[in-house]
Amino acid sequence: MATRLDPAQRREQILAATLRLVARDGFARVTLRDVAAEVGVVHGLIRHYFATREQLVAAAFDAAVLGELRADAEVEEGLEPVAALADWLSTTPRGHYLVWIDAWSEAPRNPELHAALTRHHRDSDRHLAGVIQRVVDAGHATSADPAADARMLTALVDGVAVQHHAIGLIDEAEADRIVFRAAEEHLKMQPGALSRTRPTPTRGLWATPPAAAGAPVAVAEPGD
Amino acid sequence: MATRLDPAQRREQILAATLRLVARDGFARVTLRDVAAEVGVVHGLIRHYFATREQLVAAAFDAAVLGELRADAEVEEGLEPVAALADWLSTTPRGHYLVWIDAWSEAPRNPELHAALTRHHRDSDRHLAGVIQRVVDAGHATSADPAADARMLTALVDGVAVQHHAIGLIDEAEADRIVFRAAEEHLKMQPGALSRTRPTPTRGLWATPPAAAGAPVAVAEPGD
DNA sequence: AGTGGTCTTGTCCGCGCGGCCAACACTGCC
DNA sequence: GGCAGTGTTGGCCGCGCGGACAAGACCACT
Numbered sequence: 391m392a393t394r395l396d397p398a399q400r401r402e403q404i405l406a407a408t409l410r411l412v413a414r415d416g417f418a419r420v421t422l423r424d425v426a427a428e429v430g431v432v433h434g435l436i437r438h439y440f441a442t443r444e445q446l447v448a449a450a451f452d453a454a455v456l457g458e459l460r461a462d463a464e465v466e467e468g469l470e471p472v473a474a475l476a477d478w479l480s481t482t483p484r485g486h487y488l489v490w491i492d493a494w495s496e497a498p499r500n501p502e503l504h505a506a507l508t509r510h511h512r513d514s515d516r517h518l519a520g521v522i523q524r525v526v527d528a529g530h531a532t533s534a535d536p537a538a539d540a541r542m543l544t545a546l547v548d549g550v551a552v553q554h555h556a557i558g559l560i561d562e563a564e565a566d567r568i569v570f571r572a573a574e575e576h577l578k579m580q581p582g583a584l585s586r587t588r589p590t591p592t593r594g595l596w597a598t599p600p601a602a603a604g605a606p607v608a609v610a611e612p613g614d
Numbered sequence: 615m616a617t618r619l620d621p622a623q624r625r626e627q628i629l630a631a632t633l634r635l636v637a638r639d640g641f642a643r644v645t646l647r648d649v650a651a652e653v654g655v656v657h658g659l660i661r662h663y664f665a666t667r668e669q670l671v672a673a674a675f676d677a678a679v680l681g682e683l684r685a686d687a688e689v690e691e692g693l694e695p696v697a698a699l700a701d702w703l704s705t706t707p708r709g710h711y712l713v714w715i716d717a718w719s720e721a722p723r724n725p726e727l728h729a730a731l732t733r734h735h736r737d738s739d740r741h742l743a744g745v746i747q748r749v750v751d752a753g754h755a756t757s758a759d760p761a762a763d764a765r766m767l768t769a770l771v772d773g774v775a776v777q778h779h780a781i782g783l784i785d786e787a788e789a790d791r792i793v794f795r796a797a798e799e800h801l802k803m804q805p806g807a808l809s810r811t812r813p814t815p816t817r818g819l820w821a822t823p824p825a826a827a828g829a830p831v832a833v834a835e836p837g838d
Numbered sequence: 839a840g841t842g843g844t845c846t847t848g849t850c851c852g853c854g855c856g857g858c859c860a861a862c863a864c865t866g867c868c
Numbered sequence: 869g870g871c872a873g874t875g876t877t878g879g880c881c882g883c884g885c886g887g888a889c890a891a892g893a894c895c896a897c898t
Contacts, residue, residue, distance in 0.1 A: 419642050421854080488722060491718050667887095
């Protein structure tokens with residue numbers, strides 16, 4: 391049924407499918423057979439690429455983390471400091487936040503996931519601290535301890551994402567508003583400085599760029 | 615094996631066991647047989663009390679929410695406004711936060727859980743807004759919009775709880791410090807006003823008080 | 839003492855799971 | 869043109885699951 395594929399491409403394809411299903415069903419409920427059906431192959435083939443289910447989901451999450459970091463790095467360059475900060479604080483869009491929330495709940499009982507999550511959070515904090523520092527250097531904000539402020543804002547962004555994505559208590563506009571106002575106040579920025587920057591159009595789905603081979607990796611459609 | 619029990623007590627016992635297992639294994643992985651073993655009965659008996667697995671976990675979560683609200687109400691009365699605020703903002707302790715985080719990840723695909731979560735969040739926000747209002751009335755803080763401030767602080771508390779409980783990136787002291795400083799600044803309180811209040815000793819485990827019958831419901835031990 | 843009700847047990851069923859593996863198909867090398 | 873090597877298939881296995889149910893144990897009431 392499925393045509394023979396370059397191993398690297400097939401691997402990427404499986405990882406992308408796994409991520410899509412994790413976002414939909416959660417880590418615990420994704421089965422090898424689900425992934426195989428999503429890719430369009432037999433479940434035995436999945437095991438040809440990943441020895442166990444655990445390794446599969448861990449690899450998928452790791453790919454997501456790497457993709458996220460790469461996307462952050464892309465945003466970092468080419469944006470003015472204030473716009474970069476606004477963009478970072480409003481990363482909220484995209485269904486992949488559900489993967490993150492699911493990872494939080496799995497982390498206490500999955501060491502690999504926990505390690506990836508820790509690394510990601512540390513890197514994100516460091517990145518945000520850098521963005522804050524640049525805003526401060528540009529004279530648009532004040533921060534005695536960018537690292538501490540980054541930690542606080544990361545927590546706020548995560549908590550707001552929960553209220554928006556998981557519970558649906560607030561919409562995206564309000565989510566951004568809450569975070570922006572808190573950041574402006576905390577960093578002593580001009581009120582509205584963040585809100586006024588146009589949020590960059592949200593790129594495609596998290597990670598799974600053509601990576602090495604340049605092959606068009608299948609990516610989740612809104613309806614798929 | 616298990617002695618015949620008052621139905622209400624047995625029900626509470628099953629719910630408490632379910633909550634314990636959900637905290638340990640997550641909603642998706644708790645099985646009827648797990649719960650039965652935890653209680654010390656046969657898995658058929660669980661189905662005598664709860665028609666389906668879904669109803670069981672939903673009921674367990676609902677009980678947790680009610681218990682939480684009751685505990686919040688207990689705290690509310692009998693504490694000075696500033697101390698009450700500090701207590702609320704530092705609810706972080708206790709393993710039951712893992713249940714909350716897990717509920718966030720399950721909510722998008724479990725309507726009952728989603729409803730319970732929404733209700734709980736709304737009630738919590740309203741409660742916190744009331745606490746803030748009382749602090750303001752007492753002249754210890756300023757808030758133009760207690761409801762909005764409550765929403766922001768709730769998000770911050772949740773995000774900090776993730777960093778502390780799920781990822782272990784920060785310890786409890788730092789979690790409290792982050793939230794307290796942000797609240798003091800945002801509500802224009804005297805710096806350190808919140809940190810200086812002694813946190814109330816954390817009560818027993820979440821909810822599962824003897825409720826009606828006054829029966830000593832089995833409760834998780836740290837080592838169990 | 840008998841009776842009805844229900845708490846409790848033990849066992850059975852079909853299903854889907856992760857994992858395993860022998861056979862097939864395709865490709866590139868000699 | 870044969871011959872590895874490996875991507876791919878499809879079916880098998882044992883297990884634990886949620887669910888179902890008949891029978892037993894115990895209690896309350898008459």
